[in-house]
Amino acid sequence: MLQSRLFSKTLRDAPKDEETANAKLLVRAGYVDKLMAGAYSYMPLGVRVLKKIEQVVREEMDAMGGQEVLMPMLHPKANWQATGGWDSIDVLFKIKSRTEKEYALGQSEEEVVTPLVMSRIQTYKDLPVAVYQIHWKFRDELRAKSGLLRGREFFMKDMYSFHESQEDFDRFYGVAKQAYLKVFERLGLVAKVTEASGGSFSEKISYEFMVLTDAGEDDILYCDACEFCVNAEIAKQKEKDACPKCGPPNGEARPKGGKGSLTKARASEVGNVFDLGQKYGKDFDLAFMDREGKRQYPVMGCYGIGISRLMGVLAEKFHDESGLLWPHAVAPFDVHLLRLGSTSAKAAADEQGTSSSPKASTVAKALADETEGHSTGSEVYQDLQAAGLTVLYDERAVSAGQKFADADLIGIPWRAILSPKTGDKIEVKRRGSDDVKLVSVSEFVKMLVS
Amino acid sequence: MLQSRLFSKTLRDAPKDEETANAKLLVRAGYVDKLMAGAYSYMPLGVRVLKKIEQVVREEMDAMGGQEVLMPMLHPKANWQATGGWDSIDVLFKIKSRTEKEYALGQSEEEVVTPLVMSRIQTYKDLPVAVYQIHWKFRDELRAKSGLLRGREFFMKDMYSFHESQEDFDRFYGVAKQAYLKVFERLGLVAKVTEASGGSFSEKISYEFMVLTDAGEDDILYCDACEFCVNAEIAKQKEKDACPKCGPPNGEARPKGGKGSLTKARASEVGNVFDLGQKYGKDFDLAFMDREGKRQYPVMGCYGIGISRLMGVLAEKFHDESGLLWPHAVAPFDVHLLRLGSTSAKAAADEQGTSSSPKASTVAKALADETEGHSTGSEVYQDLQAAGLTVLYDERAVSAGQKFADADLIGIPWRAILSPKTGDKIEVKRRGSDDVKLVSVSEFVKMLVS
Known part of the structure; x- marks a missing residue:
């Protein structure tokens, strides 16, 4: 583009009414x-x-046998009266039609x-x-003040599973846990799995997938040696205690190599699992015939991943003082191609003084045909796209400094510069690295595609 | 799958509470x-x-230079008070938060x-x-009783364009009209473009894209010789009148070949365009600097295509007494592969008597390994998928009659049968045709991919 x-x-x-890094950067x-x-x-x-995150989640849900539906x-x-949620859930938006019919706006979909x-x-x-x-x-x-982390309206993947027994739910939870960890890994995140209370959904234990970030809303305690992790709210331990899983405190035999102690950290919840038990089957009196031929309520699980929240968490995790640094899997484009213009383009840009100047942009179009003997920007732009890469092409007639600043702010993983100095080659570097290389377009394509 | x-x-x-063909068939x-x-x-x-229709629309909107956004x-x-819609639009859902903040639920997005x-x-x-x-x-x-044709909640593409002048809007409308006609053509529909009143949006003329169907909610008058079409509500003509465009009634010279007369028909609106004029710029007092350096309000256009409504219209247009006949561009799968089992599978199915019997399904799995020397169903299933085709594979142990009935009802464009009789080949036919061919899998792939 x-x-x-x-x-x-x-x-x-940055906008003055935003407090968190994700909102400041994503708006800017x-x-x-x-x-x-x-x-x-x-x-x-x-x-x-958003669509890239959505697609990663969709692929992993499909891979584990989930089937995609869309509910109103x-x-x-x-439906909300049947489960008690109409009166008990304070964040439930309620709405009345002009004929006085009442509806809830979905905040979870067990009721449907x-x-x-x-x-x-x-x-x-x-x-x-x-x-x-x-x-x-x-x-x-x-x-609602944490940018995309806590919205009144948000984009989410929610899965619901139905089982004949608690054992089958437990088995399926293991499968879902692996799928979740794979989602977060593909997005460049390391998630820790904590146990927490079930909130309004259930009195059973729930599992939360937490990513460490200062903008998080929860405190977690995690072991530095094993995968033990717990929400500080319900933890029996405190910071620096020995890990109850791999480093028991009372002189008991430690598992081989076990020596963990607990660290406290701010974290943001990016996914969760609720063991719903038989609540919803009972509430609606909807049962199946079990192996003994008796009516039985299903054991249900609910599995959420916040897609828009993940976008906010990624912005919190992957930024520096100059802007965003998207992991490749979710970046809006693969390559940010910058054409650094001739002196006249620069002059025009300086004269205008802003990046959004339409006059400078018009000048840029006039300058589209460059000196012979060099690669033209539009050639490189087309070649990269022909190789299957998505490219944001900065052909504006603004100063080099402005282009660099915008590229850093937008945070596309690879920056490629074409200028009179680079001749037939392009100068490439990864966002966040100082390692600059002068390579041909085909060499660059090989670096990215391999 | x-x-x-x-x-x-x-x-x-068919469900008893549904009146229209689209709802009956899509539910069944x-x-x-x-x-x-x-x-x-x-x-x-x-x-x-739904996602296939969405993607066709997205591609054509991108091709004409539209940029995709997502608004709350x-x-x-x-915002709705600024435009007067809060009080004047009767279909606007209104909602109050627990802190008494008031919101509208989007039914169009000019306000945002x-x-x-x-x-x-x-x-x-x-x-x-x-x-x-x-x-x-x-x-x-x-x-709300016409299935997907008129929902309280519906999926829609809405585009908004902003112009410096009425002339530029007119030019852009021409581009959008062609893009719209291409969308409907790709979906297998012939749309007619009518002029109608602007409804609640505008006092200007609007354009409606109408598809002929008995389940439609509008009457249109269209010329049988040229592209003239008008919503009967605002037409000055009546059925069988000479076409005012190509066949003027008053003995005036007719355009070459012009000889049309008007036909009346039921039709369903699948898209629309509203010339919004400067209303919204004025309502929000948001202007730009024009060529004379003066503050000017933009001329805006609004362009809708109902995605979920299109799914309903397609079901209305493309069905027969046995079920649906999806155009290939929107079909859920390319091929419906039916394995017709041995006598024991048939017996198991007959014994169970229903298509959704889990016992029969278990039997089907047990029968997955078929007689040697023949292609197995799973081989053909994999070969078709390896060729890039999407396949729904009916490996259930139900009767052939049940499989045929389900295939007709679901309406995937190609049906492929594998049975002891077909040997290494498959018997293929298009949904809605009686022309059956016995071909190899690779011949079938060539038929579809070429």
């Missing part, structure tokens, strides 16, 4: 625009990142998915079933 | 499930069709997109701009 035509412009300064770099607290518009760059966001009041799935289940042989959707949800939050 | 594992089952009978064939009037869940087959569905009351775009427009050189989103919308309909 030509940057002069991109409907997203960088801002010199032109990924999102705030409509009101807790509700953002996604600009073209932001849509690209308007829910009948009766339970009747949907159970109407198609006769016996234990139809189980297990796992369906998921990637859809928008609403929460009537009192405060 | 293995049909035994598909979370969608066909129903013998397992594409959608009704949560309440006007709100449907999309099952795995339905999600596949919760809108601040103030105008400030979003105009905050980034300084002068006429920044124009035109066209942004679009593919997103869910809500309408507080008094009656």
Whole structure:
């Protein structure tokens, strides 16, 4: 895409009403625009990142046997009354039609998915079933101030599984845990799995997938030697205690190599699993025939991954003082190609003084045909795209300094510079690295595609 | 996908509470499930069709220079007060938070997109701009009874364009019209473009893209010789009148070959364009600097295509008494592969008597290894997928009659049968045709891929 035509412009300064790094950077770099607290518009760059995260999640859910569905966001009041949520869930948005019909706006979908799935289940042989959707949800939050981390309206993957027994849920949870860890690994994150209370959903233990970040809303205690991790809210331990899993405190025999102690850290929840037990089957009185021929309620699990929240967490994790550093898997483009113009282009840009100047942009178009004997920007742009790479091509007639600053802010993994000095080659470097290389276009393609 | 594992089952009978062909067929064939009037869940087959339609629309919007964004569905009351819509639009859902903040649920996005775009427009050189989103919308309909044709919650592509002048809007409308006609052509539809009143959006003329179908909600008059078409509501002509465009009634010279007369028909609106004039720029007092250096309000256009409605219209247009006949571009799979089992499989199926029997399905798995010397179903299934085709593989141990009935109902464009009789070949036919061919798998792939 030509940057002069991109409907997203960088801002010199961070918006004053944003407190968190993700919101400041995503707004400044032109990924999102705030409509009101807790509700953002996604600009073209932001849509690209959101869809990349969505697709990674979809692939892993499909791979573990989940089947994609889409359920309505308007829910009948009766379904929420059946489960008690209508009166007990304070973040539930309620809405009344002009004929006085009442609805809830979906903030979780047990109330819809339970009747949907159970109407198609006769016996234990139809189980297990796992369906998921990637859809928008609403929460009537009192405060929504952490950018994409806590929205009144947010994009989420929610999966629901149905089992004939607790054992089968436990087995399936193991499969889901691995799929979740793979999702986060593909996104460049290391997630820790904690146990926490089940919140409003369940009295059972739930599992949270946490990523360490200063912008997080939770404190976790994690072992520096094994995978033990617990939400500090419900932990029986405190910081610097021996790990209860690999380094028991009471002089008991330690597992081989076990010597962990606990570290406390701020973390952000990027996924969760709730063991719902038989609550929802019972609430709706929807059962199946078990192996003994008796009516039985299904054991259900609920598995969430916040897609828009992940975008915020990635921005929190991957940035420096100059801007964003997207992991390749979610970057809006593979390559940011910068054409550094002739002196006249620079002069025009300096004269205008802003990156969004339309006059400078017009000059850039006039300068599109460059000195013979060099690669032209549009040739390189086309060659990179022909090799299957997605490219944001900065052909604007603004100063080199402005282009560098915008490239750092936008945070595309590879920057490629074409200038009179680079001749037939391009000068490439990774965002966040100082290691600059002068290579041919085909060498560059090999570096990226291999 | 293995049909035994598909979370969608066909129903013998149409649901009693549905009146239209699209709702009856889509529910029976397992594409959608009704949560309440006007709100449907999309099952795995339905999600596949919806996403295919979405992608066709996205490609054509991108090709004409539209840029994809995503705007919130919760809108601040103030934005709707600025345009008068808060009080004047009766289908607007209104919602109150627990702290008494009021929001509208998006039913169109002028109230959000105008400030979003105009905050980034300084002068006429920044124009035109066209942004679009593919997103869910809500309408507080008094009656919602036509399946996917009129939902309280529906999936839609809405594009908004901003221009420095009426002339530039007119030019852009011509581009958008061609893109729209291409979308409908790719979906196998012939759309007619009518002029109608602008409804609540505008007092200007609007354009509607109509598809002829008995389930439609509008009457149109169209010429049988030229492209003239008008919504009967605002037409000055009546049926059998001479066409005012190519066959003027008053003895005037007819254009060469012009000899049309008007036919009346039921039609369903699948897209629309509203010339919004300067209303929204004025309402928000958001202007740009024009060529004379004066503050000027943008001329805006709004362009809708109903994605979920299109799924309903396609079901209305493409079905027969046995079920659906999806055009290839939107079919959930390319090929429906049916394995017709041995006598024992048939017996097991007959014994069970239903298509969704889990016991029969278990038997099918036991029968997965077939007689040597023949192609096995799983081999053909894998070969077709390796050739890049998407395949629904009916390996259930139900009767041939049940498999044929389900295949007709689900409506995948190609049916391929593998049985002891077909040996190493497969018997293929198009849905809706009686022309059966016995071909090798590679010959079949050539037929489809070429």
